[in-house]
Amino acid sequence: MTFWRKALAITWKDVLSEFRAREIITSVLVFTILVIVIFNFAFGETVDMVAVAPGMLWVTFTFAGVLSLNRSFILEKEGGCFEGLLVSPASREAIYTGKMLASFVFLLVIEVIALPIFAFLFNLAVLTPQIIVITLMATVGFVACGTLFSALATNTRARELVLPILFLPVVVPVIISAVNASAIALSGQSWGDMAGWLEILGAFDVVFLTVAYLVFEYIIEE
Amino acid sequence: MENLGYLLAVYTIVWLVIFGYVLVLIRGQKRLRREVEQLKDALKDKATK
Amino acid sequence: MVSKILLAVSAVLIIASLALIFVYVPTEKTMGVVQRIFYWHVPLAWNSFLAFFIVFISSIAYLWKRSPKWDILANASAEVGVVFTTLFLISGSVWAKPVWGVWWTWEPRLTTALVLWLVYIAYLLVRSYASSSERGARFAAVVGIVGFLDVPIVFLSITLWRTQHPSPVIFTGGLVPAMLLTLIVSIFAFTALYGLLLVQRVAFRKDEADLKRMKRLVESD
Numbered sequence: 001m002t003f004w005r006k007a008l009a010i011t012w013k014d015v016l017s018e019f020r021a022r023e024i025i026t027s028v029l030v031f032t033i034l035v036i037v038i039f040n041f042a043f044g045e046t047v048d049m050v051a052v053a054p055g056m057l058w059v060t061f062t063f064a065g066v067l068s069l070n071r072s073f074i075l076e077k078e079g080g081c082f083e084g085l086l087v088s089p090a091s092r093e094a095i096y097t098g099k100m101l102a103s104f105v106f107l108l109v110i111e112v113i114a115l116p117i118f119a120f121l122f123n124l125a126v127l128t129p130q131i132i133v134i135t136l137m138a139t140v141g142f143v144a145c146g147t148l149f150s151a152l153a154t155n156t157r158a159r160e161l162v163l164p165i166l167f168l169p170v171v172v173p174v175i176i177s178a179v180n181a182s183a184i185a186l187s188g189q190s191w192g193d194m195a196g197w198l199e200i201l202g203a204f205d206v207v208f209l210t211v212a213y214l215v216f217e218y219i220i221e222e
Numbered sequence: 223m224e225n226l227g228y229l230l231a232v233y234t235i236v237w238l239v240i241f242g243y244v245l246v247l248i249r250g251q252k253r254l255r256r257e258v259e260q261l262k263d264a265l266k267d268k269a270t271k
Numbered sequence: 272m273v274s275k276i277l278l279a280v281s282a283v284l285i286i287a288s289l290a291l292i293f294v295y296v297p298t299e300k301t302m303g304v305v306q307r308i309f310y311w312h313v314p315l316a317w318n319s320f321l322a323f324f325i326v327f328i329s330s331i332a333y334l335w336k337r338s339p340k341w342d343i344l345a346n347a348s349a350e351v352g353v354v355f356t357t358l359f360l361i362s363g364s365v366w367a368k369p370v371w372g373v374w375w376t377w378e379p380r381l382t383t384a385l386v387l388w389l390v391y392i393a394y395l396l397v398r399s400y401a402s403s404s405e406r407g408a409r410f411a412a413v414v415g416i417v418g419f420l421d422v423p424i425v426f427l428s429i430t431l432w433r434t435q436h437p438s439p440v441i442f443t444g445g446l447v448p449a450m451l452l453t454l455i456v457s458i459f460a461f462t463a464l465y466g467l468l469l470v471q472r473v474a475f476r477k478d479e480a481d482l483k484r485m486k487r488l489v490e491s492d
Contacts, residue, residue: 148417152410156400165396166414169389170421173428180432200428211420215413218334228369232308232362236315240464243354247471254478261485268489 003097006090010098014072015105024071025109028064032114035060036121053124054182058175061111061138066164068106069146072099073154082154092217100147100212107139130185130194134178137201141174144205148212151219177201274474277467284460291453308366310453314461315359316384322352322465323391323419330415333408339480342408345415347472349394351465356388379430386425390418 018024039056076082085095115135119126146167153162181197191198292310325348333341363381364374375381394414401407 145417148413152397152413155402155406156397156410157402158400162397162400166393169386169393170417172386173421173424176428176432196431200424200431203427204424207420207424208417211417215334215416218409218413221409226304228305228365229307232365233311235361235365236311236358239354239358243468247468247475251471251475251478254475254482257482258478261482261489264489 003091003094006094007097007101010085010090010095011101011105014099014102018102018106023075024068024106028068028071028106028110029113031067032060032064032110033117035063036114036118040121049122049124050186051183053118053122053126053186054179057118057126057182058138058179060114061107061135061178062142062168062171062175064110064114065107065139065142065146066167068110069103069143069150069167070153070160070163072103072106073150074159077154086220092220093213095220096147096151096213096216099151100143103143103147104139107143108136111135111139124186126182126186128185130191131182134181134185134194134198134201137198137205138174138178140205141201141208142171144208144212145171148216148219151216155219173200173204177204274467274470277463277470281460281463281467284456284463288453288457288460291456296449296453297447305366305369308362310457311461312359312362312366313454314458315355315362316380317458318461318465319352319355319359319387321462322348322355322469323387323415323422325469326352326391326394326415327419330412333412334416339408340477342412343473343476343480344469345412346398346408347469347476349391349411349415350472351468353388353391353395354468355461355465356384356391360384360388377429377433379426379433382429382433383422383426386429387422390414390421394418 036056039060043052043056073082076085090098115126115131118124146163149166149170150163152166153159156162177197177200181194181201184194184197288310292307296307296310298304298306326345329341329345329348332338333345360381363384367376367381368374394411397414398404398407398411401410
C-alpha cells in the first residue's frame with residue numbers, strides 16, 4: 001500500500017501548498033466568474049438560456065481546467081520542486097496519481113463555487129444530482145488527460161500554449177458528452193435519456209486513466 | 223454536367239498539394255545531398271593535412 | 272530501389288484510377304458528376320487512418336525499443352497522414368458545397384476528421400516545441416499513442432451527438448460493381464502513393480540524422 005501513501009503524500013503536498021498560497025484557485029475562480037459574465041454580455045437578453053447554458057458552463061470549465069492544469073505544473077517546475085519529485089522514492093505512477101488527484105481537488109473546488117454562482121446568475125437549476133454526476137465524470141476525464149499533457153507541456157518551449165493545443169482536441173468527447181448530458185439534465189429529463197452520454201464519459205475516463213497512468217513515465221524520464 | 227467546376231476544383235487541388243509536397247521533398251533532398259558533398263570535401267581536407 | 276518500384280506502381284495506379292473515374296464509371300443518379308470526388312475522398316481518408324495507425328505502432332515500438340528508426344517512421348507517417356487528412360477535409364468540403372449547400376457541416380465523419388487533423392498537427396508541433404530532439408521524439412510518441420486511442424471515442428461521441436439532430440447522409444443506394452472497382456483501384460493507388468512518400472521521408476530523415484552525426488564527428492576533431 002506504499003504506492004497510495006506516496007501518491008497521496010504528493011497530493012497532500014500540492015493541496016496544502018495551494019491552500020496556503022491560494023494562487024491557482026483564486027485566479028482561476030476569478031477567471032471563471034469573468035467568463036460567465038462575459039458570456040452573458042455576448043449572448044444578450046434575447047437568447048434562450050436553457051439552450052445556451054450547458055455550452056457556456058462547459059466552455060467555462062474547460063478553460064478553467066486548462067488554466068489550473070497549466071499553473072500546477074509550471075509553478076512546480078519554476079520552484080525547482082519537479083526535480084525534487086523525480087529524485088524522491090516515489091514511482092512515476094505514484095507521481096502521476098498524486099498530481100492527478102491534486103488537480104482533481106482544485107478543479108472540484110472551483111466547480112463547487114462556480115456552479116451555485118452560475119445557478120444564481122442565470123436562474124437555472126444546476127445543482128441537481130445529475131449535473132453533479134456529469135461534472136464529476138467530466139472532471140475525471142479532464143485531469144486524467146490534462147495531468148499527462150501538462151507534464152509534457154512544462155518541458156517544452158511554448159509552455160502555456162502547448163497544453164491547450166494538445167488537450168483541447170483530445171478532450172472533445174468529454175466536452176460534447178458533458179454539454180449534451182447537461183442539456184438533458186436541465187430540461188428535466190431522466191437518467192435513461194442521458195445514459196449514452198454517461199457511457200461515453202465513463203469509457204473516456206477509464207481509457208485515459210489507464211493509458212495516461214501507463215505512459216506518464218515516458219514523459220518525465222530525465 | 224452541372225457542378226463540373228467543383229469536381230475539377232477538387233482534383234486540381236489534390237494534385238497541386240501532392241505535387242507541391244513532392245517538390246518540397248525533392249528540394250530538401252537536394253539540399254541534403256549538397257551538405258553531404260561539402261562534408262566529404264571537409265573530410266578529404268582533414269585527411270590530407 | 273524500393274522507391275523506384277513504388278514510384279512506378281503509384282504512377283500506374285493513379286493513372287488507372289483517373290481513367291476509371293473520368294471515363295469508365297457511370298455517373299451516380301442523385302448527385303451527378305460531383306459524386307466522382309468520392310473516388311479520391313475515401314481513399315485519402317482510409318490511407319490517412321493507415322498512416323496514423325502506423326504512427327501508433329511506431330510510437331509504441333519507439334518507447335519500447337528506443338531505436339531512432341521507429342521515431343523516424345512515426346514522424347514521416349504522421350506528416351504524410353496530415354497531408355492526406357488535409358486533402359480529405361478539403362475534398363469533403365468542396366463536395367459538400369454543391370450537394371448539401373454548405374461548405375461545412377458538423378457531420379460525424381467530417382468533424383472527427385477535423386479533430387483527427389488537430390491532434391496530429393499537435394503531434395508535429397510537440398516535436399518542434401520540445402527543448403531537445405530526444406525529448407521531442409518521446410513526447411511525440413506519447414501523443415501518437417494517446418491520439419490514436421482517442422479518435423474512436425471522438426467518433427462515437429460525435430455520432431451520438433449527430434443522431435440526435437438530423438444530418439445529411441453521405442449517399443443512399445449501393446455501389447454498382449463498376450463503382451466498387453474504381454474505388455478499390457483508387458484506394459490502392461493512394462496506398463502506393465502513401466508508401467512512396469513514406470519511404471522518401473524516412474530516407475530523408477535517416478540521411479539527415481547521419482549527416483548530423485558526421486558533422487559532429489568532423490567538428491570534434
